[in-house]
Amino acid sequence: MSDLHIAYAENRSIVEGLMPGSPDDWLIVAGDVGELMADIEWALALLRDRFAQVIWVPGNHELWTVKQETSPLRGVQRYEQLVAMCRRLGVLTPEDPYPVWTGSGGPVRIAPLFLLYDYTFLTPGTTTREESLAKAFDAGVVCTDEYFLHPDPYPTRQAWCAARVEETERRLREVAGDLPLVLVNHWPLVRTPTEVMIHQEFVQWCGTVSTADWHTRFGAKVVVYGHLHIPRHTVYDNVPFEEVSLGYPREWRRFGLRPDLAREILPRTKGHDA
Numbered sequence: 001m002s003d004l005h006i007a008y009a010e011n012r013s014i015v016e017g018l019m020p021g022s023p024d025d026w027l028i029v030a031g032d033v034g035e036l037m038a039d040i041e042w043a044l045a046l047l048r049d050r051f052a053q054v055i056w057v058p059g060n061h062e063l064w065t066v067k068q069e070t071s072p073l074r075g076v077q078r079y080e081q082l083v084a085m086c087r088r089l090g091v092l093t094p095e096d097p098y099p100v101w102t103g104s105g106g107p108v109r110i111a112p113l114f115l116l117y118d119y120t121f122l123t124p125g126t127t128t129r130e131e132s133l134a135k136a137f138d139a140g141v142v143c144t145d146e147y148f149l150h151p152d153p154y155p156t157r158q159a160w161c162a163a164r165v166e167e168t169e170r171r172l173r174e175v176a177g178d179l180p181l182v183l184v185n186h187w188p189l190v191r192t193p194t195e196v197m198i199h200q201e202f203v204q205w206c207g208t209v210s211t212a213d214w215h216t217r218f219g220a221k222v223v224v225y226g227h228l229h230i231p232r233h234t235v236y237d238n239v240p241f242e243e244v245s246l247g248y249p250r251e252w253r254r255f256g257l258r259p260d261l262a263r264e265i266l267p268r269t270k271g272h273d274a
Contacts, residue, residue, distance in 0.1 A: 001244050002244050003032040004034070005033075005247070006034045006043050008248065020262075026101060027053070029044070029054060032060065035069070037069065044089055053099070055092045055099070062082055064149055094114040100179065105266030108180045113183060118157070118210070123135045143202065143205035165208060172218045187225065189207065191209065193228060193243060194206050196230060215236065215239045
C-alpha cells in the first residue's frame with residue numbers, strides 16, 4: 001500500500017481495519033502515510049503489530065515540515081528522524097540492508113528506495129526546468145512540496161535527489177544478479193505512468209529520468225510505487241509495475257475502493273489494468 005494519508009478520518013479507519021491474510025505476510029508501505037510524526041508512528045506501529053514485517057519508504061508528505069508538527073527538523077535531519085523512529089519500531093527502511101523474502105514467489109530481495117525527483121519529467125511543450133516550473137505556476141498546478149519539503153543541507157531538492165540516486169545506484173549494483181529484485185519507491189521509476197495524469201504540469205514532481213532503465217538493468221521482478229493516486233497494474237519491458245496508492249477520500253469515493261487495498265505482489269501479481 002501507499003498514500004494512506006491518515007490525516008483523513010476515513011483513511012485512518014481503513015488503516016485500522018487492515019489485516020494480513022496470513023501470519024507470515026509482509027507489508028510494504030510505499031510512502032505518504034501522513035505529515036505528522038505522531039500520526040506516522042501510530043500507523044506504522046499498528047501495522048508492525050499485525051504483519052510479520054513492515055517495510056517503509058518515505059513519500060513527499062512524510063518529509064514536509066508543517067506548522068502543526070512538534071518537531072522542527074527539516075530535510076535530511078527529518079528523514080533521519082523518521083528512519084530512527086522506524087528502527088525503534090522494527091520497521092525496515094531504505095537505510096537498512098535489503099531483506100530477502102523466502103516465502104511463496106521467492107526468494108527475492110526487496111529494495112526499499114528513497115530517490116525524490118529532480119524536475120526532469122518536464123511539462124510537455126517545455127525544454128528547461130525553469131520553463132516547466134513557470135508553466136506550472138501560471139496554470140496554478142504546483143506541488144505543495146515547494147512550500148513544505150525542505151532539502152537542507154542540500155541547496156535544492158534536485159541536488160538531494162542526485163545524491164540519493166548516486167548512493168542507491170551504488171547499493172543496487174552490489175546486489176544485482178544475486179536474486180531477483182522487488183524495487184520499491186514512492187515516486188515512479190519511469191515517466192510512462194504519468195502520461196495518464198490530467199494535469200501534466202504536475203509530472204515534474206513525480207520522479208527522475210535517471211532511473212528510467214533501473215527495472216531492466218537491475219533485474220527487477222516487480223516494481224512497486226505510489227504518489228500518483230492512480231492505482232493500477234501496468235507492464236513495461238516485461239516487468240510488472242504496481243501503483244498501490246489508497247489516495248484521498250474524495251478520490252476513492254469517486255471511483256470506489258479496490259477490493260485488494262493491500263495489493264498482493266508475491267507469490268503472484270494480481271493487479272488490474274486501468
